[in-house]
Amino acid sequence: MTEKPETKQASSRQNIRKWILILSFILIPVTIFYISPIIVMMGAGEGVATGSLLLYIALFLLSLVVARLWCGWLCPMGAWQEICSPVIKHTVKEGWRNWIKYGITAIWLGMLALAFFQAGGIRSVDPIYGTVNGISISSVQVLMMVGIIFLFIIIIAFITGKRGTCHVFCPIAGIMVAGRKIRNLIHWPALGLSADASRCIDCQKCSKACPMGLDVNGMVRKDEMENADCILCASCADACPKGVISYGWKTNEQRRDS
Template structure:
């Protein structure tokens, strides 16, 4: 399963490129975006934000490409605030809903609304990723935020978290430094597992741990 996830994550970013190009040429393709919009929330019911960390085309795009140009600066605290994330969800999804209501009944225009939304958010993702952490967008992504809410509710996600081998852990903090979401992984050591709702299950902390004290 890990091999499959790694392969998908390595190449699924190509779907984002294809979607953007094909959507501009043939707008009806845009409707397919609904899959990637609903999937993070649906998967979070069972596995937290695993979709975001392993199967999301934009997440893959950020990890594979944007990470190479990112300045790796701290994500602004404002972006992590609950009220800001809620406001961003309301504003972005509200604007999306209004556009969709005007386009409803015309499949071409509906597709254009989806394509436009993906292009705008991808542009924001690139800008934020280049200036801050390559996964900065994932902190405020509306679908990711909603997936985080579902995860926080604890619906069926137990047993899918990063876990600690407390005996091996030497508190070197490399797990914290490697986390693209800037989660204080070590803070969950006493608990034995990382239950933070924004953990992407990407495995970066597992890979960077020199003592093999972490696993998913």
């Protein structure tokens, strides 16, 4: 049977996403210090704005229009959890676990501000802080430390469910959720999902495809496609056999639920 053009387009989008995530994971030895919340804190203690702090500021600004696209398409920690996802069958339950993430984000931001305050403010900017000639993992000790952190990430996911660290623990996610909430208050055009529930046959393929384990079928039925834990990966839109879910740039008029 000939594959429908839209199905080919959908699967190629997910193939591109998959390969970008694999590349992001492979590049960890170079990039991890530009992403690490720990390096940000170390730099703050010396009054240095590190590459990771600059990235977080950029991610907050980007989240005002593309929400958590970073998590779905680029983050190596997210990539690591998706690589391991075939052996993590359960999903993170909605509810109080989200508040752990927001609590961690608030505490981490407070500690960051305090560290800069005690260091006398931002005294210098060093995008390659902590690296050796721009390379993050430059010794066996650093490799072991990063390995332990990635082990911790996957243990959290095993305990809590699919992409559990993104749901429960990641302070960067909290920053981007805040950016999306601001966008949803002010209502400017942004990347997002919309759905036509009248075409839905409740096959659950969208929910099964969601790497965050969200009840996408339920979101469609409730006409609430906005979700703080949606990482805008488009897997649900690409999995739906009826083309119920649209993924793209929406004005607020086009997406009533924002």
